[in-house]
Amino acid sequence: MMNRVSHEPPERRLTGIVILHGFTANLESVRELFGPLGRFDLRIATPLLRGHGASSPDELRGVTWPDWLEDAERALETLTGIDGKAVVIGHSMGALLALQLAARRPELVDSVILATPPIRLTSPLGPGRPLHFLAPLISHVVDRWGMEAKFADPGSAIIPEQYDWAPTKTILSMFELLEETMRITVRVRVPALILHARHESIVLPESAEILTRAVATPPEATSIVWFEKTDHQIFCDCERKAAVDAAVRFVANRISSKPHNS
Numbered sequence: 010m011m012n013r014v015s016h017e018p019p020e021r022r023l024t025g026i027v028i029l030h031g032f033t034a035n036l037e038s039v040r041e042l043f044g045p046l047g048r049f050d051l052r053i054a055t056p057l058l059r060g061h062g063a064s065s066p067d068e069l070r071g072v073t074w075p076d077w078l079e080d081a082e083r084a085l086e087t088l089t090g091i092d093g094k095a096v097v098i099g100h101s102m103g104a105l106l107a108l109q110l111a112a113r114r115p116e117l118v119d120s121v122i123l124a125t126p127p128i129r130l131t132s133p134l135g136p137g138r139p140l141h142f143l144a145p146l147i148s149h150v151v152d153r154w155g156m157e158a159k160f161a162d163p164g165s166a167i168i169p170e171q172y173d174w175a176p177t178k179t180i181l182s183m184f185e186l187l188e189e190t191m192r193i194t195v196r197v198r199v200p201a202l203i204l205h206a207r208h209e210s211i212v213l214p215e216s217a218e219i220l221t222r223a224v225a226t227p228p229e230a231t232s233i234v235w236f237e238k239t240d241h242q243i244f245c246d247c248e249r250k251a252a253v254d255a256a257v258r259f260v261a262n263r264i265s266s267k268p269h270n271s
Contacts, residue, residue, distance in 0.1 A: 023119045023263060024093030025052040027085050027110075029103030032183050033069075033156045034242075035062040037169030039100055041244045045257045049264065054095075056084040058103075060179070066153070066172040069179040074186035081106045085117050094119040096260055100244060101125050101212070102183055105190045108224075112196035120200040120263055122256050124243050125209065127187060128216035136188045144184060148177040159210045161240045162247035169245060194223040200230040202259045204243055204252050211241040 026046055030039050036055055046053060058080050060072035081103075089095055096119050099107035104126035111118045133140040134147070153174045160166040201224060205217040217233045224231065234255045239246040244253060 019092040021089070021092050021094045021116060023051070023096070024090075025054065025088040025095040026260065027054045027056075027081070027088060027095050027097045027107075029056070029081055029097065029099040029106050030058065030061070031099075031101030031103050032180075033061070033066065033172040033175050034101070035169065035171055037167075037245075038171065038242060039098075039103075039244050040169075041167070041249050041253050042098065042256060045253055046260060049260060051096075051260075051264075052088055052093075054084040054088040056080050058106075061172075066175050069172070070176050072179055073182040074189070077102070077186070078106055078109055081110060082114065085110055085114060089117045093117075096120050096122065096263055098122040098256060099124065099126075101127055101241065102186065105186050108190050108194060108197055109186075111199050112193040115196075115198065118199050120202075120259070121197075122202045122204065122259055123220070124204040124252065124256075125206060125212050125241055126203065126216055126220055127212045128191070128219050129213040131209075131211060131213055136184050136191075141184075144181060148181055151177050153177060154180055158242060159240050160242060160246050161208075161238050165247050166242070167245045167249070169242075191223065194220070195225050197224040198226055200263070201226050201232075202255065203231070203233045204236070204255055205233060206236045206239045206241065206243060208237070209240045 028039050028042055030036060036057055059076045060069035094117055097107040097110055104123035107121045111121050129137055134144045154177050155174050156172055203217050207214050221231050236248045239248040
């Protein structure tokens with residue numbers, strides 16, 4: 010008799026970590042994660058999102074959020090291969106992309122770590138804020154927008170070089186990413202850790218609670234770790250060690266919860 014060939018895909022297991030940086034930032038903003046997470050027996054992917062890490066923010070012109078999602082998804086697919094899954098860690102805009110991947114590619118995403126997810130921005134022009142309706146109008150008269158990075162304690166911070174402005178139309182695309190992500194959060198069912206600052210200059214702290222209510226992840230599989238001092242660059246500012254430690258603990262727990270991955 011001929012052996013029956015199984016066409017069932019192999020069972021996926023936790024094999025890697027994808028780390029996604031934020032808008033106008035680069036890999037320096039998340040580099041503190043590389044060493045501690047590199048001690049696990051997991052592969053790590055750290056894509057540089059399109060238009061970032063160049064000598065001028067002009068490289069962002071014409072780049073839209075689907076380009077960033079494509080970069081992130083390609084990194085996830087390459088990392089996980091035919092039988093892997095990944096913890097996806099995203100800072101700021103990278104957290105939005107992590108949610109997108111969890112909703113769109115649940116078979117590849119084991120869990121997510123969302124660092125200062127920008128669900129509600131301090132800027133009144135951001136989505137869900139009172140002056141958001143003016144943002145498209147402003148883009149017709151203002152070509153670029155200042156993007157000053159702030160730190161709670163510059164003296165003890167690691168201050169990475171990043172763009173100090175961005176094309177206004179690219180900022181509008183990032184706003185579109187935020188709105189599109191909120192529309193699909195109901196499809197996010199993976200375990201999630203949120204790292205959030207109570208007193209930062211870019212993202213309102215209410216973002217964390219909004220997100221926990223929006224995702225379909227069970228409450229027992231969702232947690233928030235609050236930081237009392239840090240500003241938006243949570244992996245570079247004065248509480249970076251505590252933020253990195255929280256991410257490491259989460260990944261360690263994901264590994265220990267899956268004995269077949271050892």
